[in-house]
Amino acid sequence: MSGKSEPIATEQIAVHPRSGWIRLALLAVIAAALLLAPQFLYPIFLMKLLAFGLFAAAFNLLLGYTGLLSFGHAAFFGGAAYFTAHAVKVWGWPPEAGILLGVLGAAALGLVMGAIAIRRQGIYFAMITLALSQMFFFFCLQAGFTHGEDGIQSVPRGRLFGLFDLSDTMTMYYFVLAVFILGLLIIWRFVNSPFGMILKSIRENEQRAISLGYSVSRYKLGAFVMSAALAGLAGGVKALIFQFATLTDVSWQMSGEVILMTLLGGIGTLAGPVVGAGLVVTLQNYLATSDFPVTIITGVVFMVCVLVFRRGLIGEFFASKLGRKIGFRAEN
Template identity: 85%
Template sequence: MHDMSDAVHTTKQKAELAQSRKTSTSYAVFLLAGFALLLIAPMFFYPIFLMKLLCFALFACAFNLLLGYTGLLSFGHATFFGGAAYFTAHAVKVWGWTPELGVLLGVAGAAVLGLVMGVVAIRRQGIYFAMITLALSQMFFFFCLQSEFTQGEDGIQQVPRGHLFGLIDLSVSTNMYYFVLAVFVIGMVVIWRFINSPFGMILKSIRENEARATSLGYSVARYKLGAFVMSAALAGLAGGLKSLVFQFATLTDVAWQMSGEVILMTLLGGIGTLIGPIFGAGLVVTLQNYLATSDFPVTIITGVVFMVCVLVFRRGIIGEFYASRFGRMLGFEHRH
């Protein structure tokens, strides 16, 4: 009887191991194919459009780190995105810093803002947490509106891209694109490592059952604050890049609409999935880009797309793909 039980257990373990290998292989193939497409994309698409897509994809993935893996809905992520854009733009234009140092300053500034906002907001849960982040974000917006540092409604214009490490001229669009792509890949690797670390596993347990995580002895508030700061720093990375790509930082970057936009991107792609926010950002940015020159109102079309996706794709587009028969066949049903 024991031999039969051991045999069944061994067979189950082998099946799970085979399934895990199949999933990892499928995932690796998809990621490599996506990376190869991004490498040759400038040959077929306008580089500025591609860079905007990558910046917002990174922004959405940073937000998903908080919402999808920790279960915290923030309405204030524009603070980190726009704040880093201002920090980077000011450092590069006024202080004459190199672009890589300017971006690092933006990341550090966003992390500090995340720490300050997180210490206040983490004390509350649910809708109260969301409202506190929105209120603090609006406070920062009005600070940017009235501050001389941000140049008010004019924003920081004509930001020079400079030379990467003093060698590579980023005023050349192709060079700038591959710099943005490299930073995007680094950001995604950091996110992947974060969510697959013991810290990330604890965050998932907090999302699923906070009371049980507390009963196991974990300091839930500290873990939430850590996730909040990490999400803010990565959002700042996207914002700093964006200010170099478009060579300006304005109030649009810190407005509440920007926070709403990143929520939309994440929900469209699928919360709690690694590549879902990338797909959602790509969909929204593409709609904005190609409808901007048409007679169709962009916000209405985007709203209709969002409504259809919510009704038809309850888990988001990528989330539904994972749960589909084809996704299960490839081993994606439990992939996050």
């Protein structure tokens, strides 16, 4: 027996020579499907799917790329919905200004909550975010401008930039689609920037990142605020889609739903949370009028996906031979 160690055999998957063209073709098909979808499906359902897809992608920015599990993201989503609805209905602001206020308000909430929560790690971090989110929930229950359990209703959509009438369903759909694409592009650029690379190193080995001289707390807080702001963007758009903001938007169940969406699709992927959100929203939409209990069916689907697709639906595809042959990675 020799003293030399035997090399470990690893499976090498050759990347398809036209993998770039294949991915571009897939993106073109998806873009065409999104543009033509309102001709075949209910536009309000599609807008809800896009809004929650952006919400899940924003949450994944924190969980999938930074490794921080938050149980309080409903505070940013619902808080922005309240801020946007109040500004548009009571103050008469145009929709773009109302959404901007929602994003800024969610970012401010994220700054305060993140500064407190990042002092702890693991389950303690998650519990602190949950506690702070519940505090905000009771604030929304008691505050005068939220109208308690009635919420803010009959929110006018207004005219975008004074030109486009968002009361028209198709105009509203394409506006939501544009916001959705913009949000995903921001997340993609953020993840693939030097800042995003440092976040991934913190996720993989926080102690080593500290030893290299990085201020880990600042990077975590930056990711938390960015995730909160993008969740607020989704919340502000949601308030205009359904023309109301209620306590459901800030409840702990909403935080649970976005975690479920992200895990179903696959954490650490750009498309995974969107697919997970689409699955959950579709189940809720088509089972709402049936005799099947939606929560039980969703729970069964979640258990099956956890047992069969450990990385999530998209995560498993990217890890498969076909996904690697096309050139996909977990960060795609």
